[in-house]
Amino acid sequence: MKLDQIELREIQMPLVSFFETSFGRTTQRRILLVRVFGDGEVGYGEVTSPEGPFYNHESTGTAWHILREFVLPRVFQTSFQTPAGAAAILKPIRGHGMAKAGVEAALWDLHARQQGQPLHQLLGGSRRYIDCGVSIGIQETVADLIKKIEKEVSAGYQRIKIKIKPGWDLEVVREVRRHFPSILLMCDANSAYALSDISLFERLDEFNLLMIEQPLAWNDILDHIQLQKAIRTPICLDESILDAEDARKAIDSGACRIINIKLGRVGGHSEARRVHDVCAKHSIPVWCGGMLEAGIGRAHNIAMSTQPNFSLPGDVSASRRYFHRDIIDPEVEVDSQGRIQVLDGPGIGFAPNMKRIEAVTVRAEMFRP
Numbered sequence: 001m002k003l004d005q006i007e008l009r010e011i012q013m014p015l016v017s018f019f020e021t022s023f024g025r026t027t028q029r030r031i032l033l034v035r036v037f038g039d040g041e042v043g044y045g046e047v048t049s050p051e052g053p054f055y056n057h058e059s060t061g062t063a064w065h066i067l068r069e070f071v072l073p074r075v076f077q078t079s080f081q082t083p084a085g086a087a088a089i090l091k092p093i094r095g096h097g098m099a100k101a102g103v104e105a106a107l108w109d110l111h112a113r114q115q116g117q118p119l120h121q122l123l124g125g126s127r128r129y130i131d132c133g134v135s136i137g138i139q140e141t142v143a144d145l146i147k148k149i150e151k152e153v154s155a156g157y158q159r160i161k162i163k164i165k166p167g168w169d170l171e172v173v174r175e176v177r178r179h180f181p182s183i184l185l186m187c188d189a190n191s192a193y194a195l196s197d198i199s200l201f202e203r204l205d206e207f208n209l210l211m212i213e214q215p216l217a218w219n220d221i222l223d224h225i226q227l228q229k230a231i232r233t234p235i236c237l238d239e240s241i242l243d244a245e246d247a248r249k250a251i252d253s254g255a256c257r258i259i260n261i262k263l264g265r266v267g268g269h270s271e272a273r274r275v276h277d278v279c280a281k282h283s284i285p286v287w288c289g290g291m292l293e294a295g296i297g298r299a300h301n302i303a304m305s306t307q308p309n310f311s312l313p314g315d316v317s318a319s320r321r322y323f324h325r326d327i328i329d330p331e332v333e334v335d336s337q338g339r340i341q342v343l344d345g346p347g348i349g350f351a352p353n354m355k356r357i358e359a360v361t362v363r364a365e366m367f368r369p
């Protein structure tokens with residue numbers, strides 16, 4: 001692929017309401033956008049790293065550094081024919097999947113636009129609609145949480161995920177289940193527990209949860225094997241799965257029965273597809289995780305989720321749940337059955353709104369070969 005220039009841009013946007021997990025509270029997003037220019041077309045990508053290194057090791061600042069010093073020079077200096085080829089030349093850069101995925105995703109969008117094809121089609125997707133759930137953060141009170149769940153259930157969302165942490169777990173799940181006896185319900189601990197908390201997870205078995213996401217350490221597989229043996233509820237791994245090899249090992253060893261795929265965490269569409277395929281081969285369902293993305297990242301998540309083994313509702317939801325005004329047109333909307341319709345325009349199918357993007361940009365830099 002011949003590239004003329006690549007632009008990095010940081011935008012800042014406040015969230016409609018704070019989002020709190022076991023590792024902290026987010027009120028304002030700092031997001032890097034990547035634009036790749038080639039043969040008269042432009043491809044768009046979004047770096048999904050959080051602001052600070054608390055979900056994984058990446059942050060908005062480390063992503064800018066890794067992109068500027070290591071990723072962009074490689075992309076300009078090494079020739080490749082396809083976005084998958086670009087992913088291969090980025091492999092020697094260890095870790096920093098979200099930084100790499102920002103560029104890799106932009107190259108997929110560019111490639112799709114150059115072929116005049118929707119990205120979902122290039123990725124091998126076939127779904128016309130994406131099934132949506134929501135992820136609801138830790139609230140000030142259980143009453144606030146119940147109110148939020150009520151709102152999302154009536155909007156049509158198919159599955160509710162609540163965040164848990166020590167002190168906000170068993171009794172909260174019990175109350176939520178009491179109010180909503182039949183919804184698809186799950187919880188996400190973001191690595192807040194250790195194997196010594198096994199009795200908590202045994203007690204959670206009673207609430208018929210669809211799954212428990214990432215209960216133990218972010219870099220662990222072994223303790224999750226022990227925990228999964230001890231409980232009926234399926235464990236879903238998020239933080240622990242960085243590539244298809246991790247997925248294979250986690251599945252073979254019985255550390256989980258479900259995997260959450262995040263485009264950034266696994267380093268881009270090429271690796272995401274390999275994780276998807278390895279899970280499909282072992283009959284392990286996957287779903288699309290979220291990182292509070294703005295519209296470009298959200299559009300990539302939709303394209304990715306069209307692949308056949310994305311068979312559980314994901315964390316990809318409507319733009320308006322996050323931002324007063326998103327950076328794409330149309331904004332992402334969810335219908336009354338909790339689904340997003342897949343668009344068939346070239347590339348990601350949604351149009352980045354450059355006027356809106358300019359208005360929220362705090363720094364931008366253009367790079368040339």
Ligand code: OSB
Pocket residue numbers: 021050055134135188190238289290291292293315316
């Ligand atoms: O673990 O899935 C997670 C948000 C930030 C960091 C980690 C996670 C999340 C979410 C939100 O759960 C998903 C979303 O709505 O984008």
Ligand code: MG
Pocket residue numbers: 188190213214238239289
């Ligand atoms: Mg998670």
